[in-house]
Amino acid sequence: MVQLPEPCDEKSEAYKAGYANICEIGKERIRRAGKKIKAENPPPNSTDLDIGFRVFKLDDSNMQDVYYSADEYSQTMLAGMESNIKPDRTDLDLLFGCLLEWGLPLSMSYHSEQIDGCTVHTYNDGDLIACFDRNIPDSVVMEIAKRQPLRAVFRDACFASSPSKINVWERFKLLAPDTRVKVI
Helix, strand or coil, rough: CCCCCEECCCCCCCHHHCEEHHHHHHHHHHHHHHHHHHHCCCCCCCCCCCCCCCCCCCCCCEECCCCCHHCCCHHHHHHCCCCCCCCCCCCHHHHHHHHHHHCCCCCEEEEEEEEECEEEEEEHHHEEEEECCCCCCCHHHHHHCCCCEEEEEEEECCCCHHHHHHHHHHHHHHCCEEEEEEEE
16 A cells, blocks of 8 residues: 555544544554454464554665765764764664665565674565674674575674674675675
8 A cells, every 4th residue: 555644634533533644544444454354264264364564654765965076075074974874764774775775575574683682684584684783793794694695784884893894795605605795
């Protein structure tokens, strides 16, 4: 379903019921339809029935606008360019942004887990595995590589130094040579 967030008329029943825009009405209708389907299909038929849905909002890029000509750069700008990712972006923003870049469907399953204190996201049982935490230990990189995903994604801030970033490619060459590794 695609819907513009058109505001509800303040005099409408929907607005009075707490729905600020048409999108909120659509989400509620989907929730109610899912509950009805579950009610009409009691267990065991509905035990594994997935009635969930995802809501995406169109936004601009996750990446900061850092495109300047050489004469526009100054020493004082460098601190602001430490990260190439906008500060208000979450791991899920980055994950779904990567899915869009690679042309993967947004409808497949994903889960997140903790590995040595880092959050690791696995999409569609290994089509893509991503970790966006800062300064991830080598053990996390090794675990991801051992799983041999089709794609692995990290953010530049995952690595404490350039040599640790280079080691990622070396680890994947050894453990998962067919994995496409990307650093954003």
